[in-house]
Amino acid sequence: MKISNEIVLRPRFSLSLNKSSKQVLEAFESAKNNQDTIRINILDVHVFLKIPTVQQHFWTPQLHLEVLENNLTSCTVKGVFGPNPKVWTLFMFFHFVTASLFLGFGVWTYSNWFLDTSFTTPLLLMILMIIVWISLYVGGRLGKQKGLKQMHQLYDL
Numbered sequence: 001m002k003i004s005n006e007i008v009l010r011p012r013f014s015l016s017l018n019k020s021s022k023q024v025l026e027a028f029e030s031a032k033n034n035q036d037t038i039r040i041n042i043l044d045v046h047v048f049l050k051i052p053t054v055q056q057h058f059w060t061p062q063l064h065l066e067v068l069e070n071n072l073t074s075c076t077v078k079g080v081f082g083p084n085p086k087v088w089t090l091f092m093f094f095h096f097v098t099a100s101l102f103l104g105f106g107v108w109t110y111s112n113w114f115l116d117t118s119f120t121t122p123l124l125l126m127i128l129m130i131i132v133w134i135s136l137y138v139g140g141r142l143g144k145q146k147g148l149k150q151m152h153q154l155y156d157l
Contacts, residue, residue: 010080014078020073028042031157038051039052048065049154056084059083060150061083065079083147098132098133109126
């Protein structure tokens with residue numbers, strides 16, 4: 001698996017297989033019963049691959065696969081790597097709060113500038129929000145790098 005250096009926090013991939021979706025789902029069901037290195041949950045055409053709890057850390061990824069039937073003899077498997085949904089929701093919340101504060105400080109800066117009063121404090125707070133956003137982004141990229149070995153482990157299954 002090649003993970004490009006694009007600016008992507010949740011890598012996606014798509015595989016075309018010369019097997020029916022039923023065969024692929026049965027293979028995952030068989031793997032679920034015959035190995036214990038990765039937890040496998042199957043719900044309709046969705047397959048969730050997770051690292052066992054004892055091996056997990058904050059940045060542990062999981063793999064969500066969707067098995068889409070093309071015809072009776074072929075299917076497409078679409079996959080998305082991502083962190084635990086709770087971690088992802090927390091990260092998105094921090095991004096939302098940072099963006100909201102940036103906009104609020106921007107309005108405050110513009111108001112003070114338009115009223116010919118000092119706008120240094122709100123301008124510095126806007127710059128701080130940019131630094132916080134960059135820090136969140138860099139943290140996400142570092143987390144992805146920390147979970148890269150586990151991403152390969154999930155992909156290999």
